[in-house]
Amino acid sequence: MFDVIIIGAGVSGVSCALILGSAKERPYALNKKIGIITHQKASSLQTAVFNNAYGIPAGKLGSELLEESLAHLSSTYPQVEQIEKEKVISIEDDKTFYKIITNKNVFESKIVVVAIGAGNPMTIEGLEDFVVPHQKVPAIKNRIQLKNNDHLVKDGLYVAGVLAGHRSQLSIAAGSGAAVATDILSLWNDGNHTMVHDAINK
Template identity: 50%
Template sequence: MFDVLIIGGGVSGMSSALMLGSARTQEYAKDKKIGILLHQRSSSLQNAIFNNVLGLKPNTTGASILKNGKKHLKEAYPHVSQIDFEKVLKIEKKLDYIIVYSNKNIYYAKNIIIAVGPKNFNIKGLEKYEELHAHIPPEKNRTQLKNNNYLVENGVYVTGVIAGLRSQFAIALGSGTQVATDIMSLWNNGKPVKVHDSTILR
């Protein structure tokens, strides 16, 4: 049983994974089992080049971010399980947990973060939350999932463009971090948390 299973290994999903991974030294996150289904083939990053994102060198390719993001996560937070090359087909919500069906396996999780992007969205079990995306031209017929501050329903979170956000790297990145810290705050009995590393010795 995962405490959090992230579905989608693009900008917002990887950002959630890094944030959750970074909490490993905090008491509230001790022993939490975190995983990410890292299907990357349909990521918007595949063909992108970035010149307008703070912290990224001009001409950084999305393909390099996909590759280096996995390495970063593995080296910095190896306790986060990376599950490659699996596509989620269906989710089933139970009272206290969620069953996630991929094309290869079945997983159980207390919380899931849906970070799959809005293109050709096709995960069964979420039909009642689907609506036309508010920030993509309607003729493109893209989906967003209804949510309240990224919460779709108890234990089910959405992040990135599929949450109804504009498609910009920094927006997707920030939303993934927001959702991760929301979950971490719940683990901390509702007390808001953050994880800051510093050059100043404490």
């Protein structure tokens, strides 16, 4: 049983995983089992090039980011389990946990973060009830989002990135994934707001 599974290892998903991973020594996060499903074939990042994203050198290719971000995650926070080359087919709500069914396995998790981008149609069964037209992307682009309240779709189910209804910019998607991570950490911390900061003088 995972405590959290993140579906999608693009900008918002990996950003969420990095911040969850960074809390590894906090008492409320000790022994939490965190996973991220890193199927990358459908990633829109494959054809992107970035000149306008904070902290990212101009000219950085999305295809490079896909590899480098997962290398960063595995070297800095190896306790976050990367589940490679599996595509999620459906999610089932079992009331106290979720079943995540991929083309190869079935996983169980108390919390799920869906971070798969806003492509239409929705490719994961079990989320249909929450799908609406995207509210902040031009209608001509035919994008979708999940209905949510500050990223929370329903108990234990979060959405991050463009699928949460944000405009499609790397920095916004990264911030959305980070916001979800700090909400989950605050939940684990008995509802007390939390952030994870490192500093050179500590």
